[in-house]
Amino acid sequence: MIRKPSYKDLEQRIRALEAENALLDKCFTQLRAALGAAVQTIAATVETRDPYKAGHQRRVADLTRAIANEMNLSSDQIEGVRMAAVIHDLGKISVPAEILNKPTKMSDMELSIIKTHARSGYDILKNVDFPWPVARMVLEHHERINGSGYPNGLRGDQTLLESRILSVADVLEAMASHRSYRPGVSIEAALEELEKNRGILYDVNVVNACLSLFRVRGFQIPSVANADDM
Numbered sequence: 001m002i003r004k005p006s007y008k009d010l011e012q013r014i015r016a017l018e019a020e021n022a023l024l025d026k027c028f029t030q031l032r033a034a035l036g037a038a039v040q041t042i043a044a045t046v047e048t049r050d051p052y053k054a055g056h057q058r059r060v061a062d063l064t065r066a067i068a069n070e071m072n073l074s075s076d077q078i079e080g081v082r083m084a085a086v087i088h089d090l091g092k093i094s095v096p097a098e099i100l101n102k103p104t105k106m107s108d109m110e111l112s113i114i115k116t117h118a119r120s121g122y123d124i125l126k127n128v129d130f131p132w133p134v135a136r137m138v139l140e141h142h143e144r145i146n147g148s149g150y151p152n153g154l155r156g157d158q159t160l161l162e163s164r165i166l167s168v169a170d171v172l173e174a175m176a177s178h179r180s181y182r183p184g185v186s187i188e189a190a191l192e193e194l195e196k197n198r199g200i201l202y203d204v205n206v207v208n209a210c211l212s213l214f215r216v217r218g219f220q221i222p223s224v225a226n227a228d229d230m
Contacts (some may be wrong), residue, residue, distance in 0.1 A: 035227070056173060059221055061085035063169040066219055070209040080132025081162040087134075088141050088166060091121030118142050119151045131174070133160060141166045144201045164203040168194060168210055171202070173221060187214060 064085040068078040092100060099110050105140055106114065122139035140163035145151035145156055149167075175190040185193075191214055198207040213219040 019218065025140060048053065052067045057086055057089055059177075060088065060169045060173045063173055063219075064166050067165050067169055067206060068162070068215075070213050071205065073161075076132070077162060080130075080134065081165055082132070083132060084134045084137035084141075084162065084167050085169065087121070087125070088138050088170065089115030089117060089121070090124055093124075103139065115142070115150050133162075136160060137163045137166055138215070139163075141170055143167065144202060146200055147178060149202065161203075161206075164206050166220050168202050168206045175219065183230055191215070191221065 021073050059084050060062055065078055065082040075082075092114075095113060099106065102110065118141065118197060122135050125135035125138055128135065137160060139151070139153065140144055140159040143154040143163065144151065144167070145157045145164075147153045147155040172187075172190050172194060175185050175193060176187050177184045194202055194207050194210060198204050
């Protein structure tokens with residue numbers, strides 16, 4: 001005869017399941033922390049090759065997260081796009097340092113080499129099993145709404161929303177930061193450039209969220225000096 005489980009048996013089972021869930025949550029948190037630390041290490045490695053890029057990826061990550069939050073994305077989407085932003089220029093590790101650090105305007109050939117970094121970053125990351133499409137965001141962060149971007153000339157919503165958020169944050173931070181061959185512009189001037197190209201180069205909703213973030217909420221990018229981007 002099979003004994004029916006008692007209330008005490010059920011209570012013990014519930015407690016065991018709660019303990020298992022708590023352990024799984026702890027392990028998941030530790031794995032996320034380890035992944036974050038690894039990504040930060042990769043980002044730091046990229047920045048050592050280009051003094052004008054110091055802090056650029058971190059600032060873009062902060063801005064990307066703020067825009068995504070302003071757009072009411074889920075916490076998981078926000079974390080994913082922030083993680084991609086931290087290493088969005090990883091592919092520049094394959095670009096010769098003399099090009100990255102060139103103190104004058106680049107030639108067309110040098111620009112073409114720089115533009116390989118989106119694909120190079122994707123190739124490095126595509127086999128990493130992130131919980132988010134990080135490699136695709138890195139690949140698409142220089143695409144533009146009208147198809148004028150690179151590397152694939154994608155249009156509109158052919159790219160991920162997260163990629164379109166990353167592209168706006170990247171452009172704004174780059175315009176407001178000093179490069180090796182030109183000074184940065186003011187935040188307001190950078191915002192006006194985004195506003196002028198809203199719906200042409202950049203996603204309308206993303207630009208609107210970015211404008212609201214700065215003009216209504218008073219968001220600021222800490223220390224935008226000495227960053228670089230192409």
